[in-house]
Amino acid sequence: MCEIKVGSVTNAQRGAKALRRMGIKATLSRIENPSASDGCGFVLRVNCNDVDTAVDLLRKNGIRIVGTVEK
Incomplete structure (x- = not known):
């Protein structure tokens, strides 16, 4: 699994919803x-x-990405 660090809890929630919509x-x-x-x-x-x-x-949906990490 990879982790995408986001700028706020609100962005994390919006991002998860946007990703799920896109499959x-x-x-x-x-x-x-x-x-x-x-x-x-x-x-x-x-x-x-x-x-x-x-x-x-996420970037196209205006979600600020802080970084990514492979776990």
């Missing part, structure tokens, strides 16, 4: 010990095969 399975989770660079500490977990498409879709 990408996404789950919303909280980072256990977020650092200052992790934003709000929420991530969207998606299959790593879908991460590039997911990031593009």
Whole structure:
């Protein structure tokens, strides 16, 4: 699984909904010990095969991406 770090919990919720509408399975989770660079500490977990498409879709929907991590 890959994690897409987002800027706020609201963006995480909106992003998960947008990804699901486009057929990408996404789950919303909280980072256990977020650092200052992790934003709000929420991530969207998606299959790593879908991460590039997911990031593009999120950006097109105005969701601020803080970073991505493969877990």
